[in-house]
Amino acid sequence: MQAATNILIIIAIGATAIILGMGLFNMFRGGSGNTSQKLMRARVIMQAIAVALLMAALFLFGPHR
Numbered sequence: 001m002q003a004a005t006n007i008l009i010i011i012a013i014g015a016t017a018i019i020l021g022m023g024l025f026n027m028f029r030g031g032s033g034n035t036s037q038k039l040m041r042a043r044v045i046m047q048a049i050a051v052a053l054l055m056a057a058l059f060l061f062g063p064h065r
Contacts, residue, residue: 013050
């Protein structure tokens with residue numbers, strides 16, 4: 001279970017980085033502002049998912065008192 005959670009966290013962080021890169025690339029090449037907005041919104045959602053997965057992993061597998 002812990003290995004699966006680690007893999008999901010890595011995938012979520014990687015997806016966040018890829019979406020960020022796509023948004024920055026679109027912005028720097030002068031692409032559509034609407035596309036940049038959609039990509040940045042997707043990044044925020046992926047970032048929230050990554051943080052939620054990290055918090056869940058800490059809660060489930062962290063040191064318990």
